Amino acid sequence: MTEPARTSWPATILAVGAGIVAAFQVGKAPIALPFIRDEIGLSLTQASWILSIFALLGATAGAAAGSIVTRMGARPMLPAGLIILAAASLAGAFATDLASLLVSRAIEGIGFMLVVISAPALITLLTRTADRQTAFGLWGSFMPFGVALSMTAAPLLPMIGWRGLWGGMAVLLALYAVLIHRRMPKPPPPPASEDDHPLRDIAATITAPGPLVLAGIFIPYSAAYAVLAGFLPTLLIERMDVSPGTAGLMTALAAAFNIIGNIATGPLLRLGASRWAILAAAGLTVAVVLAGIFAPGTPVLLAYGLCMVFFTVGGLVPGCLLGGASIYTADRRLVPVTLGLLMQGSNLGLLLGPVAVGAAVAATGGWWAAAAVLVPAALAGLGLVLVLRRMGKES
Numbered sequence: 001m002t003e004p005a006r007t008s009w010p011a012t013i014l015a016v017g018a019g020i021v022a023a024f025q026v027g028k029a030p031i032a033l034p035f036i037r038d039e040i041g042l043s044l045t046q047a048s049w050i051l052s053i054f055a056l057l058g059a060t061a062g063a064a065a066g067s068i069v070t071r072m073g074a075r076p077m078l079p080a081g082l083i084i085l086a087a088a089s090l091a092g093a094f095a096t097d098l099a100s101l102l103v104s105r106a107i108e109g110i111g112f113m114l115v116v117i118s119a120p121a122l123i124t125l126l127t128r129t130a131d132r133q134t135a136f137g138l139w140g141s142f143m144p145f146g147v148a149l150s151m152t153a154a155p156l157l158p159m160i161g162w163r164g165l166w167g168g169m170a171v172l173l174a175l176y177a178v179l180i181h182r183r184m185p186k187p188p189p190p191p192a193s194e195d196d197h198p199l200r201d202i203a204a205t206i207t208a209p210g211p212l213v214l215a216g217i218f219i220p221y222s223a224a225y226a227v228l229a230g231f232l233p234t235l236l237i238e239r240m241d242v243s244p245g246t247a248g249l250m251t252a253l254a255a256a257f258n259i260i261g262n263i264a265t266g267p268l269l270r271l272g273a274s275r276w277a278i279l280a281a282a283g284l285t286v287a288v289v290l291a292g293i294f295a296p297g298t299p300v301l302l303a304y305g306l307c308m309v310f311f312t313v314g315g316l317v318p319g320c321l322l323g324g325a326s327i328y329t330a331d332r333r334l335v336p337v338t339l340g341l342l343m344q345g346s347n348l349g350l351l352l353g354p355v356a357v358g359a360a361v362a363a364t365g366g367w368w369a370a371a372a373v374l375v376p377a378a379l380a381g382l383g384l385v386l387v388l389r390r391m392g393k394e395s
Contacts, residue, residue: 004188007131011185015119015126016138018078021176022115023146024169025085025108026054026350027255030230031154031248032162034237039162040098044234048358049098051230051350054105058113058347065113066340067201074121074336075186079177081114086173093166109347116142116343121336124326125187133323137266140319144258144311147229151255154233154248205337209391210328214321215345216384217279220377221317222349224290227357227370228307229255235367239300254307261315265323268316275320276389282316283385285309287378294371318346 029051037047058065069077085108092104120139127135153165160168205211232254233247242250261282268278292298293306321342329338353374360369 003128004126007128007135008126008185011126012123012135012138014180014184015078015122016142018082018115018119018176018180019139019142020146020149021173022082022085022112023143024150024172025089025112026143027147027150027229027252028153028162028165028169029054029105030233030251031151031244032157032165033230033234034244035157035162036101040101042098043362045355045358045362046098048230048354049102050105051226051354052352053102054109054112055226055347055350056106056109058109058116058343059351060344062113062117062340062342062344062347063202063205063337064340066117066205066334066337066343069114069117069121069336069340070201070334074118074125075184077114078118078122078184079180081111081118082173082177082180084108084111084114086111086170086177089166089173090170093163093170113340113343113347117336117340120322120325120339122184122187124335126185132326133269133319134266136323137263137319140265140315140322141259141262143225143318144255144262144315148252148256148259151248151252154252155245157244157248201334201337204330205334205341208328208330210324210388211330211338211341213384213388213391214324214328215341217283217317217381217388218321218342218345219349219352220374220381221283221286221314222346223353223356223377224286224310224349224374225258225314226350226353227374228293228310230354231357231370232307236300236304250304254304254311256311257308258311258315260312261317262319265316265319269320269323274389275324276385278316279320279385279388280382282313282320283378283382285313287375287382289313290374290378291371294367294369294374296366296368 033047033050036050088104088107088111092101095101095104123135123139157165229251232251236242236247236250237244269275289306289310293303325338325342326335329335356373357370360373361367
């Protein structure tokens with residue numbers, strides 16, 4: 001892959017912005033969930049699928065989507081993903097029952113997957129090696145920034161309704177797709193390969209040391225992130241008796257702390273901290289904090305403070321993992337496939353986390369069951385970090 005003479009920071013910011021508006025579609029669901037449940041009449045288990053099904057395609061076909069981006073090119077696929085998101089969000093605004101809403105959310109997930117693979121692939125092509133980890137630290141903040149910013153719309157929901165929110169998001173996504181089409185520079189073309197076949201790309205990626213482990217580490221982190229970002233408004237409403245608008249703003253504030261960890265990843269690596277050590281420290285902290293958040297005797301305000309700790313320290317995880325894609329990939333041409341595999345792990349966590357926790361809480365009648373699901377998963381992720389250490393491959 002030809003390295004550019006200098007890093008295109010405007011293009012990097014534009015790509016991060018695409019991730020942010022895509023992440024709005026993750027953040028809009030938790031704040032709208034109480035309104036959707038009231039209108040359609042849903043149980044907590046049914047409502048959890050509105051959060052989870054968004055990640056369905058990414059959980060099953062992330063690497064394949066990465067192979068498509070490799071062939072079609074990240075530059076055209078980025079606005080295409082935004083348009084798919086816009087169309088699906090508009091369709092969801094007119095959904096009349098749970099089934100039609102879930103279909104629209106699943107299609108949103110297709111667009112989301114194309115965006116979150118194409119944007120970092122463009123960042124890889126448009127940055128110098130020396131600047132890449134800093135750029136990926138910025139990219140890693142797209143999810144918490146987008147989720148937190150979209151949640152600030154919670155006070156508007158009594159006026160515009162959740163359908164108005166879905167329609168407004170569709171307009172925003174379409175406008176940003178036009179901006180990307182007009183302003184995103186063309187990256188240098190990746191080198192051609194004689195062994196150019198989607199199945200070979202995927203096979204080469206999953207058999208290389210590292211990508212599968214990185215994807216596996218992503219699963220428990222994303223599961224816990226989805227649960228806290230998705231169910232925290234409901235938890236706050238039930239435990240603190242706050243209004244839905246206030247609960248949304250409190251969740252947005254907590255989620256915004258994730259950005260601190262994302263941005264801190266680059267400086268920590270440049271100062272000499274090893275990737276596995278950062279991931280191990282973050283994983284251990286996350287496991288302890290999750291146990292505290294959902295423990296029956298934890299005061300509500302302390303649990304909320306622990307959520308802030310989770311989002312802050314946990315924010316180190318995405319930057320470390322995504323920044324490692326170009327290091328652990330089987331071939332630099334296959335960076336989008338590696339990113340797709342990582343996002344497959346992330347989406348698997350987003351898919352399974354809310355559903356598993358929602359079912360466990362519904363079955364037991366207590367939020368303590370969330371810890372019984374998430375803490376062992378976090379410890380399993382910590383074990384994979386130790387496997388990554390044994391590989392000995394560092395940036």
